[in-house]
Amino acid sequence: MNTTRRDLFKFVGGSVVGALFTPAPWRLITDSALWSENWPGIPRPARGEIRTKFTNCALCPAGCAVRARLVGDQPVALMGVSGHPLSHGTLCPFGLTAHHLPYLPTRLKQGPAKEAAEAVSAAIAKCGPSEQAAVLDLRPGRTASWTYRRAMASVKHGLYLAPPSPLGGSAAFDLQEAKTVLSFGAPLLDGWGTPGNVIAARENFRLIQAEPLESRTASLADLWLPIRPGSEEALAQAIANVLANREPVAPFAALTGLTEQQITSVAEELAHNGPALVLDGGQTPAAMELNRQLGSLGRTIVARRETPVPESWKKAAPVTNLASVPDGSIRVLLIDESAVDGYLSWSTIARKLVRDNPLVVTFAWSRQGYGRYAQFVLPTAVYPEVFDDIPPAIDSVAAAFRIAAPLVAPPAGMVNPSEFIAGLAGLPAADALRQRADAIHKAGRGTLFTYAGAKSAALRDVKPDNFWKALNEGGCWLDAVDEKRRELPILPDTEAPGATESSDEDLPLVAITCETRAAAAPLSPLMSKLYQESNLRLAANHAVLNPVTARACGVAEGARAILQTRCGSAQIEISLDSGVPPGVVKVAAGAGMIDLCGASTPAKVVAA
């Protein structure tokens, strides 16, 4: 019996018919549909006990209180703590997603700690008489900062540097007291100070926002003064003149692009609806002069006491403003980037370095910051892993002490910058936070706020160990409000920032940077919801131009272009918006953009 093709067909036909009466085909169809629910690549969230932990956010000086939701030991969501005296239950989008930061693909996993230590020691030994070994602390006022100061005091040629700060760290703005706030471009409602505090105070003051662009703050301000870029000082001068019944006003008004009448009414409001407060990004002399004139000092700008430190720490290097260091004098520079408040453009720092072969070591989570210029980049823990304190924010009237207690353990290979720097001077640094907590406890002032029950207790009633424990569970110590706080604060001499040079022929535009937060801090990939999957916030290397300006520059919507400033050039992607003033290019601060242009810089856009 030989098989024919016909038999084969019959057999196959029969098995097809037979198969239809078995569960197999139906099961395969169902199973493949089920498989599509969990095919490879779709992760399965871990299940486990849901727990709650409290900590404080270390991403910015606001130090907002955080309630973390954990599955087992893994944080899966961060939220604000309602009823918190400082942060009022608020968390910004950066803080809300901070539990993702340990898993950033760009994160540094290891670094040459030993080699760096040797190189630093060798370089310090080589320092010439007028050369110095400095630590640049991008968030001064921490316990770690005290460690750096102590270390620098005992290191030869040691110098402790801090970036210029608006009120010198010993005064604060009291928004609760203010009735009228005039802000020269300060992002008051967009992450300034302690956002929760600003929002809580917002209903009590009238906000006048003077800035060229309609920022997030400007759009919610009671009055937005669309002034010309760089004319803040002129406006301040004009208002000051109105207040003092002085002439002239008109020429200044012309500079700002506002009418005299607008300026007069603002001045009157400031004068008659007090207490008033004048803010700007860096507290320029003009703004401070206005505050003086309006009597804000002692009312809305008040002195703040220091958070106590152990007596033995007082022998420390002084805080030196980076601006006051002579150029070309620093041979060794250690930059602590692990906690960043304001990103300085590299050119301001580079100027201070010696010409020949300076040594720059940076402590950072990634290579994207100053690591681009440093010889050694040492990896540090990121926020939900770090064990660090957060100095009080600029709008915190009372001193405060709170610790960012780690929610997850840092991976192996991380370098603790304060231990590294203390090690250079042979100081022990391990339990500095505990020592400081004990010093605070010893001072005995103020209250301890514990989150679990949203309770406040007088510090006097708390035992030292319990205080330490409470701090590690996210508690917050708040200084007692000083009766003498109405005293005039002692303010540092603020020097005018390099006044915006009048724009020259070849750089006809003014570049204004926004989204500065995104430039420095690590960002959760979920922030792409704001920067990429919507255009709520301007993404890095994107620029917005008025259509008229764009036409003049020969660029179109979506085009790639080159932004040029005196410091260099970068590629940007253009979008058009007739709400941007002509002659202005609004750029997002991305990696490198801060180095290119400050708050507002002459610039030029050419088609790529």
Next chain:
Amino acid sequence: MKHRGKIVFLAGVLVALGAGWLGFPRAIYQSRPQPVNFSHKVHADKAGSKCEDCHAFREDGTFADIPSLDKCAGCHAAAMGSTVAEKNFIDRYVTPQREPPWASYARQPENVYFSHITHVKLAQVKCERCHGGEGSTDTLRPYQQDRISGYSRDVWRDMKMDDCVACHRQHGLEHSCLDCHK
């Protein structure tokens, strides 16, 4: 041969029926033994444990599922009896403090939100209603996993979604898919 075509056709039908009813149900599952030969019966009888003694609820109402090693180690830090199973358990898991990789038969798929407490506490459903006599078995069945869908066999074998729906419908509690799905 007159009926040759028919016979060949029928042979095809029979082969397919055989493969589909006998071979396929076996082939579709991947079998894996449980890490420890645990006897519910022994624990219920000798230790007098009730289900909720080990399979407890937490304060927030979540179900603690299979107890962790701590719970076992509470009694079994050292051998209590003389069974091989217990000795293996202690040697392999208790002493090195390693969680046994239990495979949960009734673990619901990722897209199902099953709340034990609403069923047990609010609706007074007995464990046996869904888990059958699992609590009085002497050995643990091997864990069987569908090779394609990856789901445990027992999620679907004894109780399908239709059974959930039938009971919910009976009690007027069937409102939407998202009642149980997430």
Next chain:
Amino acid sequence: MFPWNYGFHWGAASYIFLGAFYTVLAVVATTVIFAVFRSRRALAAHETEEIRWHSDFHDLPARDRVCRHVFTGEFKSRECPHAFDCRLCETHAKLIAAHPPQQSDETEEEIFGMSFPVDCLYHRGHAWARPEADGTVTVGLDELGSRLVGAPDAVDLPQPGAIVHANGTAFHIHKREADVRVLSPVDGEVVETGAPGRGWYLKVKPINGQMDMRHLLCGTEIKPWLMREMERLQLALSAEGAAPTLADGGVPVADIAQSYPEADWDAVCGEMFLEP
């Protein structure tokens, strides 16, 4: 889909929608099953040949399906309703009764130089049938058919004992690229097979006594039919691009296939042997 499916919902919309859906499925399935059933029955009843012819007949151009009574002038135009099976035709019966076919007196008739013996009955597919004295019927290709294929390359004859049906396949002829079946003029059992050289191909014995051959052309019908066939042949040859046409009234050469090498012989034969 089904009431036992999760999510099924009784309601007017589902009645209408699913009602229509199942009705459609049922109608389509019934149609197909019915067709399968009928075809199985037809196969079992050995109606394949009949169906093949009916199918072929359906595909013939309208002008090739004319009734034989058009040749005799009884109709101006009429399409055969019975696929050339006049035995079923009441009209034919009536017309025959009215005018019985006239027998030509000559024994051999010459038409266009071809011999069409009067003792033969002719099928529209160019086969003749001659009742023999022993009760059998001899079947062969008529002169036009023979000249068309000339000396065939091959002939597939049925085995003795095979059954042939009127209008079914009698035998196959291969010539050049053509492969045509010749329709059987009669029903019956093949008792003997001939060959091209012997002038006949089959000897057929009627299955139940009498052989009914009412459907075959005879007598005076033959000439007008043949004239029409000559026209068709001319048309077929010219349509296939065989340049020289038959001279009007000319006599076809003995081996047309050989004479028209450019012709699509398959098409020509198909046309003439009624196999579209």
Next chain:
Amino acid sequence: MTSEKKPGKTARYGMTIDVDRCNGCGACMVACAVENNVPPAHEGATDRKGITWIRVFQVDNGEDYPNRRSAFVPVLCQQCGKDAPCVSVCPQQAVEVDPATGIVGQMPERCLGCRYCMVACPYHARYFNWWDPAWPAGMEKTLNPDVAPRMRGVVEKCNFCHGRWHAAKQLAAANGRAIEAVDYVPACVEACPTRAIQFGDLNRPESAPAQAAKNGASFRLLETIGTEPKIYYRSKKNWVRQISSAPKLGLGKESSRG
């Protein structure tokens, strides 16, 4: 589909969003993504291919500088109360309204990704998973266990944080009672630093959205098409209230962002 039986005590969850308070920080958007296991953007994603169950749009009065005024409008599924355009169009009942809560639910496991519902939705509040969900290595540990990650090729959208609803229901059961409307708030509501978004049961007159519904400054998006959304917006600014109606030519053409 749902059973005919109406539950004894039904809720109609809704929201009120005070546009005048929204500062466009985006906390709601990321909190939503964290809560609902929405993956971060694929490198090819744009604002038109991303997944944002709630999305804050920057709207403006259509004027040029310096008369331009902007406002921020969070748009999420409007939880239509009547004739929800997405429900009836789904060919396989993957979209349904929960009669107990009024939440328009989307079942990703049932969805085959035909995207008809997205075409139907005038609020563009439905999102398609164009890519397989992917998190950087290790980050999948941070996923919320109460919400299942969706697979590629299905549509998803806001469901008023159903995972939280489940958890609240379970917690209520632990306390021996059924869930109440006040037992939970969605993640965006909790995360909003300015308290611009408030959540509640429209069937309770004292709830924030029920109060807002009566407020003269309140409006809903595209009320004229008759879908009865349960998200009430409000603003004291006249031009902001205009966004409830149909688009006008030229308005926000070049500048609408968000």
Next chain:
Amino acid sequence: MDKEFIARGVKRCSTPRFLLWIMPWLALLAFGAYSAGLCLVKGLNQTNMDNRFAFGLWIFLDLTVIALGAGAFFTGFLLYILKLKELSAVINSAVVIGLVCYSGAIAVLMVDVGQPLRAWFTFWYPNVHSMLTEVTFCISCYLTVLAIEYLPILLKNRKLRQVPSFLVFEYELHKLVYVLAGVGTFLSFFHQGSLGGLYGVLRGRPFAFREGFLVWPSTFFLFIVSAAAVGPSFILLTTWLVEKISRKRLARPEVLQLLGRISGLLLSVYVLAKTVDTLIWINRTSPDAGFPAAQYYAWKPFGTWILFAEIVLFGMIPALIMLTPRLRRRTGWLVSAAAMACLGVALNRFVLTVQTLALPTLAFDKFLSYWPSWQETGTFLAVVAYGVLVYSFSFRYLQLFPEERELKAEVQQEEEELPVMAGRY
């Protein structure tokens, strides 16, 4: 070499030439299959569709080819139910076109859904209120019917019909084909309608939304009429095209003229209905939803010209041409009018799919544009190539035009009598 498969008496090009013809189409099909494969394996991110343009080229293609494929059901209806015998000359070709269009549409739909593995859910858990459910059911049922209708044409192949069971089955099935034609008419009727309803029910898209007529929006009926109008036109067009390409006469001019007349008649009905519908929509439906209709046409490039083109240029004008006997008799006019009618319906489908999605619905929405990616275009081209291939093979090996042989003979006669007029076509 494949001669034994080619019907007797018809002339087909040589095998190498045929291979040469199908080669580019095969290449296109392979490219398209690769594109579609990318979409299936990597997901729909390969397309340029997005959340706002959730339907793109493919849905437009589906709507269009199914409207054009309507010739199959409508010709079947006219031939088997209304007994317009002349149309038997093109019915086989119409069935092949229908099969190509419907199977192509289904193939594209399978790529278009995000989870093809679950496509059967629609059958298992249908939401009977959804137009898409109706579309899915009708399209798959009708494809089955078309496949069954195609079967007799296939089995009639010279080689296949030598198998007795094929021959007999074909014969018996063909006898019942009027039942299938009836069912097909019913299905296709609803299918065309539900495709129209697909957009007409979208309350959230006031540009497409049409008030209901019974349970259906008016687009439901407009689609049926327009498809019925354009189906014969498309058959006319393809027949003419195949005649040009194969350089043969395949159907009598009278048949084509009849098709044109039917098309013209229905097209004028459609134009009338569409005009009434548009007026009601402009004056009532759209303003009632809060959308003044004028604003739809204020977005460039979709000005009012598109409305004019749809109704007058590609509706009224071809209808008038095809209804004028003098013009209809001239092939140039007839074919151009048919092409215009086809274009008009394609434009209508384009407006309903692409323009609907491009228009903003919210005050702060943008007007969007969309351009298909190469993967999308490739998949689209694959359907075209697939259609051409199936049709080419069918034309070569099956009897698509039963009159072809007779016409060949007639041409021969005519040629003898009068010289071929240059540019007759």
